[in-house]
Amino acid sequence: xxxxxKKLFVKSLLLYHCxxxxxxxxxxxxxxxxxxxxxxxKLWRELKEDILRDYEIKCFExxxxxxxxxxLLYNENKLxxxxxxxxxxxxxxxx
Numbered sequence: 791x792x793x794x795x796k797k798l799f800v801k802s803l804l805l806y807h808c809x810x811x812x813x814x815x816x817x818x819x820x821x822x823x824x825x826x827x828x829x830x831x832k833l834w835r836e837l838k839e840d841i842l843r844d845y846e847i848k849c850f851e852x853x854x855x856x857x858x859x860x861x862l863l864y865n866e867n868k869l870x871x872x873x874x875x876x877x878x879x880x881x882x883x884x885x
Contacts (some may be wrong), residue, residue, distance in 0.1 A: 818864035
């Protein structure tokens with residue numbers, strides 16, 4: 791597979807899994823990036839900043855272990871709003 795094709799594949803796969811966060815109301819998505827035949831992890835590193843900027847999302851790399859990277863991709867405003875609502879809900883449960 792050509793380098794350009796690999797990058798397009800990685801970007802398409804990431805966008806597919808993150809579409810609800812990027813285009814809908816889901817505040818965040820957790821994905822695991824595994825370094826298999828096409829050096830997925832390396833390509834993630836190369837494409838990460840462009841994807842984050844282009845789609846106005848942020849990421850937090852949760853864990854890197856055994857050639858697997860777990861990443862939280864999130865829309866900061868949606869996540870903040872969701873967390874505030876949940877905190878208020880939990881406060882109201884306390885008697």
